[in-house]
Amino acid sequence: MSKLAKPPQPPYYAVIFTSIRTEGDHGYEQMADEMVKLGFNQPGFLGAESTRDINGVGITVSYWASLEAIENWKNHPRHRDAQKLGEDLWYKIFATRVCKVARHGLFKL
Numbered sequence: 001m002s003k004l005a006k007p008p009q010p011p012y013y014a015v016i017f018t019s020i021r022t023e024g025d026h027g028y029e030q031m032a033d034e035m036v037k038l039g040f041n042q043p044g045f046l047g048a049e050s051t052r053d054i055n056g057v058g059i060t061v062s063y064w065a066s067l068e069a070i071e072n073w074k075n076h077p078r079h080r081d082a083q084k085l086g087e088d089l090w091y092k093i094f095a096t097r098v099c100k101v102a103r104h105g106l107f108k109l
Contacts, residue, residue, distance in 0.1 A: 005047025007063040010101045012046060014061050015070055019086075019094035021056040028090045030083050036079060044069020056092075063101070070098060 021028070039045055044065040052058035064070045073079060074102065 004106070005049050005061075005063055006106075007046040007101070007104070010103055013064045013067060013070060014098040014099045014101050016099065017058075017060045017062075017066065017094065019058045019090075019096075020092045021052070021058065022090055022092055025050050026086070031085065035079065035082050038076070039073065042069065042073050042076070044055050044072070067098070 044064035049073040050060040
């Protein structure tokens with residue numbers, strides 16, 4: 001994901017996923033690509049932004065129309081598979097935070 005997401009006017013929701021990766025790929029990149037494609041096709045998905053630094057710390061923020069849409073994504077069978085692999089294989093530590101976006105702004109040059 002190389003562009004900033006363009007969600008609608010608030011309110012909407014943001015899921016912030018912060019992680020530190022383990023060493024090696026172990027199928028991570030393939031699953032990450034699959035999750036992006038799958039996520040973009042979920043009802044209520046509004047966009048996402050993601051980055052990872054050289055120390056392996058990553059932050060992905062996905063934007064959603066409703067808490068129900070977030071819950072549906074959380075419980076999607078293939079996403080559940082990815083979550084389990086993340087716990088067992090890909091992440092040393094991770095955190096998920098769900099926030100309601102009440103206001104936003106965009107500055108561009």
